[in-house]
Amino acid sequence: MLTGIQIAVIGGDARQLEVVKKLTELDAKLWLIGFEQLDHAFSGAVKEKIEDVDFSEIDGIILPVPGTNTEGKVETIFSGENVYLTEEILASTPAHCTVYSGISNKYLDSITTNTNRKLVQLFERDDVAIYNSIPTVEGTIMMAIQHTDFTIHGSKVSVLGLGRVGMSVARTFHALGAKVTVGARKSEHLARITEMGLEPFHLDDLSESIKDTDICINTIPYQIVTAAVIAKMPAHTLIIDLASKPGGTDFRYAEKRGIKALLAPGLPGIVAPKTAGKILANVLSQLLQEDLKQRKGKTI
Ligand code: NAP
Numbered sequence: 548m549l550t551g552i553q554i555a556v557i558g559g560d561a562r563q564l565e566v567v568k569k570l571t572e573l574d575a576k577l578w579l580i581g582f583e584q585l586d587h588a589f590s591g592a593v594k595e596k597i598e599d600v601d602f603s604e605i606d607g608i609i610l611p612v613p614g615t616n617t618e619g620k621v622e623t624i625f626s627g628e629n630v631y632l633t634e635e636i637l638a639s640t641p642a643h644c645t646v647y648s649g650i651s652n653k654y655l656d657s658i659t660t661n662t663n664r665k666l667v668q669l670f671e672r673d674d675v676a677i678y679n680s681i682p683t684v685e686g687t688i689m690m691a692i693q694h695t696d697f698t699i700h701g702s703k704v705s706v707l708g709l710g711r712v713g714m715s716v717a718r719t720f721h722a723l724g725a726k727v728t729v730g731a732r733k734s735e736h737l738a739r740i741t742e743m744g745l746e747p748f749h750l751d752d753l754s755e756s757i758k759d760t761d762i763c764i765n766t767i768p769y770q771i772v773t774a775a776v777i778a779k780m781p782a783h784t785l786i787i788d789l790a791s792k793p794g795g796t797d798f799r800y801a802e803k804r805g806i807k808a809l810l811a812p813g814l815p816g817i818v819a820p821k822t823a824g825k826i827l828a829n830v831l832s833q834l835l836q837e838d839l840k841q842r843k844g845k846t847i
Contacts, residue, residue: 549575549835552606557581557597558623558630559611562816565824566609567592569832578605581623581630597630602639607835608632612649612670612816612827619654637662643842647831669830673711678826679815680715686814687716687787688723691762694785694807700724705757707750708766709736712789716764717745728756754779762787765795772808774800787811 549570556567558581567589571577577592578600579585585594610632615621619631637646637658645665648655659666669675691699704725706717713729721727721744728746730753731737740747748756754776757763761784765772768790774797777786786801786808788794794810801808815823 549573549832549839552576552835552839553578553604554607554609554835555580555600555602555605556592556609557611557632558621558626559609560622560624560816561820562824562827563609563611565821566828566831569825569828570835573832573836575835581621581626581628583626583628585625596628597636602636602644603641605640605644607644607838608637608640608646609831610646610648610655612813614648614651614655617652617654619658632658634658634661637664640664643838645838647834649827667834669827672830675826675830676711677715679823680712682815682819682822683712683789684715684719686811686818687764687789688719689818690787690809690811691785694787694809695762697761698724699762702726702761703728703759704762704764705730705760706764706766707753707771707795708790709740710766713766714739714743716766716789718743720762720764721745725762728760730756757784760784764788765790767795769795770797772796772801777801777804777806777808780806782806785809789814 552575554575555578567577571589571591579592579594580597582594611622615632619633621630621632623630646659647667649670651668700723702725704720704727706713706729709729709731717727717729728748729740730748730750732750737747758779763784763786765788772795777800784806786796788796788810792812796808798808
């Protein structure tokens, strides 16, 4: 349980509602900042303006998946007002106050470092990335269906990268009957691809390997689908780039060649906000409970 714990939830989208639901069930006291336009009420959670929250009592701050922008502004889809997380606010929190965010940037790194507050990036965790790969794959399937006039079954799908997303994508498209090839650069990844019953290729041979591909799904956050690679693809190839912005595709050249290339960020929040929210809520409740246990241990 999280009885006695006070948490500021700043901004976010539908995913954050699952977090609020879970934490209030665990008896935490929540301050919801940037939620004025939300109709729903949660017992144990109070909607408040950021300037009216007493941060000296706050044990944890939960930011939405993108964290803040480079000026400290937090995305708030349930509010018409701008909300900023500043160094001054963090400095007014107790020393043990932890900031939880999906990802970070220079601004968030700098204000947490300057105030000596712990920052937890949830999306750096393997468990979150693997759970999140499930709705990501479902969103990828949706895009493949929407943007092609052929079935996934029987088509040639080239997956680039065998990380947490790449592995789930490759396995699922294979299960749907696609002929899946997977490109990687590490010998152990090539071995794993073979073990999975898929066809491996080294990324050095990418241009050759995508010559007859119908759908190319990139998960590598690095310029990998270059103009030279796109030039070798059949004209009907669909590129779905899942890598974080700006993706790994030369979109300018793809457009010039008339190849459909789609950058598809944030699929879990789009296709399954409830599940994506539950993934975050589960890991956050676990982390907050561990934190509380540790602090209680220290004071005994
Ligand atoms: P990951 O586990 O770190 O996997 C990344 C893969 O890219 C690994 O196979 C890695 O291979 C490869 N890679 C990285 N840099 C490379 C380079 N310079 N050359 C060749 N290969 C390289 O990451 P992930 O969790 O699978 O996520 C992949 C991407 O998808 C990330 O950008 C993530 O932000 C994004 N993502 C998008 C969505 C969405 O909705 N679109 C959802 C979740 C995640 P090595 O091991 O050889 O480095």
